Amino acid sequence: MNQPVSLRTELRDTIKLAWPIVLSQVGNVSMGLVDTLVAGRISTEALAGLGFAANFFWTFTSICIGCFFSLDTFFSQAVGARDEKSLARYFTQSFWLCGVVTVLGLILVVGGSGLYLAFTGPSPTRAAFSSYVFSVAWSLPCVFLFFVLQRYWQAQHRAVAFTVIIIGANVLNLVGNLALGLGWWGFPRMEVQGLALSTVIGRSAMVLAAAGYTWWRFNRQPPKLEPYDRATQKQFWKLGLPATGHVALEVGAFGFATFLVAALGPVPLAAHHVCLMMAATTFMFPLGLSSAAAVRVGNFVGAGEPARARLAGWICIWLAIVVMACFALGYLLLPRQLLQLFTSDSAVIESGLGILFLVALFQVADGIQVSTTGALRGIGNTRAAFIANLIGHFPIGIALGVALCFWLKFGVTGMWVGLAAGLASVATMLLFSWYHKTRDLATLRKVA
Numbered sequence: 001m002n003q004p005v006s007l008r009t010e011l012r013d014t015i016k017l018a019w020p021i022v023l024s025q026v027g028n029v030s031m032g033l034v035d036t037l038v039a040g041r042i043s044t045e046a047l048a049g050l051g052f053a054a055n056f057f058w059t060f061t062s063i064c065i066g067c068f069f070s071l072d073t074f075f076s077q078a079v080g081a082r083d084e085k086s087l088a089r090y091f092t093q094s095f096w097l098c099g100v101v102t103v104l105g106l107i108l109v110v111g112g113s114g115l116y117l118a119f120t121g122p123s124p125t126r127a128a129f130s131s132y133v134f135s136v137a138w139s140l141p142c143v144f145l146f147f148v149l150q151r152y153w154q155a156q157h158r159a160v161a162f163t164v165i166i167i168g169a170n171v172l173n174l175v176g177n178l179a180l181g182l183g184w185w186g187f188p189r190m191e192v193q194g195l196a197l198s199t200v201i202g203r204s205a206m207v208l209a210a211a212g213y214t215w216w217r218f219n220r221q222p223p224k225l226e227p228y229d230r231a232t233q234k235q236f237w238k239l240g241l242p243a244t245g246h247v248a249l250e251v252g253a254f255g256f257a258t259f260l261v262a263a264l265g266p267v268p269l270a271a272h273h274v275c276l277m278m279a280a281t282t283f284m285f286p287l288g289l290s291s292a293a294a295v296r297v298g299n300f301v302g303a304g305e306p307a308r309a310r311l312a313g314w315i316c317i318w319l320a321i322v323v324m325a326c327f328a329l330g331y332l333l334l335p336r337q338l339l340q341l342f343t344s345d346s347a348v349i350e351s352g353l354g355i356l357f358l359v360a361l362f363q364v365a366d367g368i369q370v371s372t373t374g375a376l377r378g379i380g381n382t383r384a385a386f387i388a389n390l391i392g393h394f395p396i397g398i399a400l401g402v403a404l405c406f407w408l409k410f411g412v413t414g415m416w417v418g419l420a421a422g423l424a425s426v427a428t429m430l431l432f433s434w435y436h437k438t439r440d441l442a443t444l445r446k447v448a
Contacts, residue, residue, distance in 0.1 A: 007315075010308065014296055014315050020159040022288030024150065027166030029277075029284050031173050031202060032058070035195045036277050038177045039128075040343040042191050047343065048266040049128025050192050051273025052258060056116070057133055059255035060108040061143060066247030067101045068094075068147055070239035072294035073380050075155035077446050080302025088223045093232045094148050095225060097240075102141050109137050125266055128192045135196035139203040146203070149210045153217070155295055165209040173202035239382050239447075246373070246385035253393035253422060257401060257415050268412040271351035274342045275416075279359045279366075282327040286320035286367035290374025293317070297378025306444035313375030313434065317368060324367030331360035354413040362420040369427040372434045380447035381437060388429035397422020 032054050039050040071094055078087040113133045120126050150162045176198025183189030190197065214222060254276065261272045293316035300309035331338070335356040339349045373385040401418020404410045410417070438444065 007311065010296075010311050011315055014292055014312060014319070017154075017157055017159065017295060018289050018292035018316070018319070020163040021154055021291045022285050023163045024159065024166050025284035025288040025291070026281065027163070027170050029280050030170050031199055033277050033281055034170065034174050034177055035199060036274065037342060038181050038195055039192065040274075041182065043124070044266055044270050044343070044345050044348065045124035046128045046192050047348075048262075048269040048273065049125040050132050050195065051277070052125070052262055052269060053113075053129040053132040053136070055255055055258045055273065055276065056113065056129070057109060057136055059251050060112060061105060061140065062251045063244060063248040064101050064105040064108070064144065065147060066244035067097065067237075067240040068144070068151060069243035069247075069294075069377060069382065070236045071097075071148065071151045072155070072291065072374075072377050073239055073298055073447065074235065075152055076295045076298025076378065077302035077380075079155050080299035081304075081446060083302075089226065089229070089232060091152055092223050092226045093229055093236070094152070096228050096233065097236050098144050098148050102144050105140050105144065106137065109133070109140065113137075125269070131192045132196045135193060136199050139200045142203040142207040146207045146210050149207075149214055153214070154291065155298070157295070158217070161213050162210065165206055165213070168209070169202040169206040172205055173198050176201055239377075239380060242382040242386040243377070246382065246389045249386070249389035249393050250426075253398055254419065256398060257419060260402065260405065261412050261415060264412060267345070267347045268351055270343065270345070270348045271339075271355060272412050272415075274339060274348065275352050275355040275359055277342075278331075278338060278356070282324065282363065283366055283370065285323050285327070286370045289316045289320045289323070289367075290370045290377075293371055293374035294377040297375050301379055301444050302446050304446075306441040309378065309444050310438045310441065313372075313378065313438065316375060317371045317431075317434070320367035320371035321364055324363040328360040328363035331356050331363070351412060355416050358413070358416040358420050362423045365420075365424040365427040369423060369430050372427070372430040375434055376430070376437070379437065379444055381433075384430060384433040384437070388426045388433065392424075392426035392429065393422040396425045 035050060035054065036047065039047045071090070074090045075087065078084075078090060113130070117126065117130055150159075153159065153162065177195050178184040179187040180190050180194030180198050181192070182194075188194075258269075258272060258276070262269050293313055296312035296316070297309045300306070300312060335353050336349060338356065339352045343349065369388070376382070376384050397418045397420075399418070400421050401415040404414025404417050405412065406414075408414060
C-alpha cells in the first residue's frame with residue numbers, strides 16, 4: 001500500500017541522503033583541483049600541460065564510468081523492493097563489469113595519449129602532459145572499483161563513510177602535492193611527476209579504505225564472487241551503454257573543445273583549464289543531487305510507490321536549480337578573485353574573465369540537465385539523456401563554438417559560448433522528457 005506523499009518528508013530525506021554524496025562528488029574532483037592549484041605555482045606551461053592531461057584522462061575515464069550508471073537503477077530498485085537475493089547478485093556481478101571496463105579504460109587512456117604525443121612536437125607543455133597522464137593512469141582501477149563500492153552502499157543510504165574516505169584522501173593528496181610536487185619538507189621537487197604520483201597514492205588509499213568498510217559492513221563475510229552471469233551482464237549493458245553514450249557526448253564535447261583550444265597556445269589553454277576546473281567543481285554539487293535522485297526515485301519505483309518517485313525526482317531537480325543559481329552569482333560577482341587563486345599570470349586571468357561570465361550563465365542549465373538525468377536513471381531510462389546530448393552538444397554546441405572561435409575569431413571565449421548553448425539545449429530536452437515520462441504514474445515500474 002502506497003504511503004501518502006509528503007513534500008516536507010521527502011525534502012528532508014533527500015537532503016539527508018544528498019549532502020554526503022555531494023561532498024563525495026566535490027572530493028572526487030578536488031584532487032584535480034588541488035593538482036591544478038599547485039601546478040600554477042610551478043609554471044604556466046606546467047599548468048597548461050597538466051590541465052590538458054587531466055582533461056584527457058577524465059574524458060576517457062568518465063566515458064567508462066558511464067558503464068556503471070546502470071548500477072544505480074539495479075541497486076536502488078532492488079533495495080526498494082527488499083530483494084536481497086537480486087541485490088547480492090548485482091553486487092558480485094558488478095566486479096566482472098568493473099574488470100572489463102578497467103581494461104577498456106586503460107586501452108583508451110594509454111593508447112589515446114600515445115597517439116596524441118606521436119603527432120605533437122617537443123615543448124614544455126607536451127612534457128608536462130606526458131609526465132602527468134602516464135603516471136596517473138595507474139590509478140584507473142582504483143577509480144572504477146571505488147565507484148562500484150560507493151554506488152552499492154549509497155543505494156542503501158550509507159554514503160557518509162565514503163565522504164569521510166574522500167576527504168581523507170584529499171588531505172593525503174594535498175600533503176603529497178606539497179611534498180613531491182614542490183619539494184617541501186626535504187622531499188625531492190618532482191613537479192608535475194610528483195603531482196601525479198601523489199594523486200595515485202591518494203586514490204589507492206581511497207579504494208583500500210572503501211574495501212575495508214565493505215568488509216566490515218558484511219561482518220567479514222561478503223558475498224562470494226559468482227561466475228560470470230551473461231544474463232545479468234546483459235541487463236547492465238542494456239542500460240549502461242546509452243548512459244556511456246550520453247557521458248561520451250557530454251565530456252567528449254568539452255574534451256574536444258580543450259583539444260581545439262590547445263592550438264591557440266598555452267595562455268588560452270591555461271585559462272580554459274582553470275575555468276573548466278571551476279565549472280567542474282560546481283558541477284559536482286548537482287551531480288551529487290543526480291545520484292541522490294537516481295537512488296530515491298529507484299527506491300520508490302522498486303517499492304511500488306510511483307507518486308513518491310516522481311516527487312523525489314522533482315525535488316532533486318529544484319534543489320539543483322537553487323544551488324547552481326548561487327554559484328552563478330558567485331562567478332558573476334568574484335571572477336577575478338577566483339582566477340587569482342589559480343594563477344598570477346595576468347594574461348591568463350584576463351582571458352579567463354570572459355569565460356567565467358559564460359560559466360555563470362550556464363550554471364542553472366547544467367544543474368537541470370544532470371539532475372534530470374539522474375532522476376530518469378532511477379526509472380530505468382538512460383536513452384533520453386543519450387539522445388539529448390547527441391543533439392545538444394555537437395550539432396549545436398561544438399558547431400557554434402568552432403564557428404565563433406576560429407571563423408569569427410572570438411578565440412577561447414567563442415568556444416565557451418558554444419558549450420553554454422549546448423548545455424542549455426540538453427537541459428531543455430531532458431526536462432521535457434522527465435515531465436512527459438512521469439506524467440502517467442502507471443508507467444513507473446520496476447525494470448530490474
